[in-house]
Amino acid sequence: MAQTSLLNPASALRITWAQTGSFSDDPPSKQTALEAENELKKIEQRAAKNEKESLYVNNAIAAMKASLRSLDIIYKSRQDNFKENEKLRASYIQSITDSLEFGKKAEDFLKSLPTMTVTAAGGATLGQALGLPTAYIWALALALGGAGYGLNLWFISRARRRTQMQLIQHDYDRNLYYKQYIDRVSAVLMSLYYELDRIHISVFGVPYPTGEKNLPDLIADILSGVQPTFCKFVHEHIRAGKVTPELWPTCETGALAVVKHCPYWIDRESIR
Structure with a gap:
């Protein structure tokens, strides 16, 4: 027997990647991980019937489990980055909300300015304290009310744009974290392939045939559905x-x- 017929390196990589579904709370992902684990157990049982296959499969599974632990660490790091990103996003949105609240208060203040009482003037309004006729007071109230409305509108417009741009930035940052995650996963899978190939050579005396695809293409194919x-x-x-x-x-x-x-x-x- 010149090569394994039970667990070639490419299949081992696909099974290992499928097992990462156990890290997620997503039911379909967990189900996929469970199916991959069950398939690996069946392979292990079949390998027990042949000495070389058993030696190769047992060592391969040990390497796969070690890689899975690395993938678990990488996944948790990604989740931590996502949480930090979400906290920054929530903090920034709150600052914009506070800005809008300030704009509303500024509008209310300007509206009430002409009729605001002045304590030093014995309870007279600001307009009366300045000796303004009633008509002027109303005109001033309307003018300041309009100014307050315009100011609040400016705050709203500016805050909306700031919110949109900041959401884009946070979305972009999140995608960068995800890209980093995929790159790290690719590195682990590549390292696992080399380790499986080394085990295969040790047991069977030759590397497992790679076929038409080179290693980067193989890993790109495995991760094709999750690439940024x-x-x-x-x-x-x-x-x-x-x-x-x-x-x-x-x-x-x-x-x-x-x-x-x-x-x-x-x-x-x-x-x-």
Whole structure:
């Protein structure tokens, strides 16, 4: 027997990745992890019938479990980053809410200014204390009321834009954390493959045939459904302040059929 017929390295990587579903609270992910674990147990039982297969499979499973522990640490680190990002987001949204509340108070203050009582003037309104006729007081009240409304409107408009841009930034940061997570997972799976290949050579005397796909392509295929989908220019355009709330869905999804209509994409592609 020149190679294993029960647990080739590519299948081992897929099983290990499927087992990470146990880290999640998502029922389908947990079910997938359970099925992968059951499949691994069946392989282990079948391997017991052959000395070489048993030696290889037992060592391979030990390597897979070690990698799974590393993946668990990486997953928990990602979750911690997400939680910190959410706290920053909540704190910033609260600061904007406070800003809006200040704008509302400023509007109310300006509206009430002409009729505000002045203690030193024996309870007279500010308008009376200044010796203004009633008509002027009403005119001043209307003018300041309008100014207060305009001020509050400015606060609302500015806060809305700040909220949108900050949500984009937090979403972008979260995606960066996720990209870091996928990169770390890829590194662990690549290391696991090399370890499985070393075990295979030790037991069977030859490496397991890689087939048509090289290792990076194999790992990319395993993780194809969870890879980030950013537009390739998003990092540069975020730094340059070119990303807007209107463009962000296009930037984040990165679908070529959509991004090719983005003015910044067109500008970049036209100079190539």
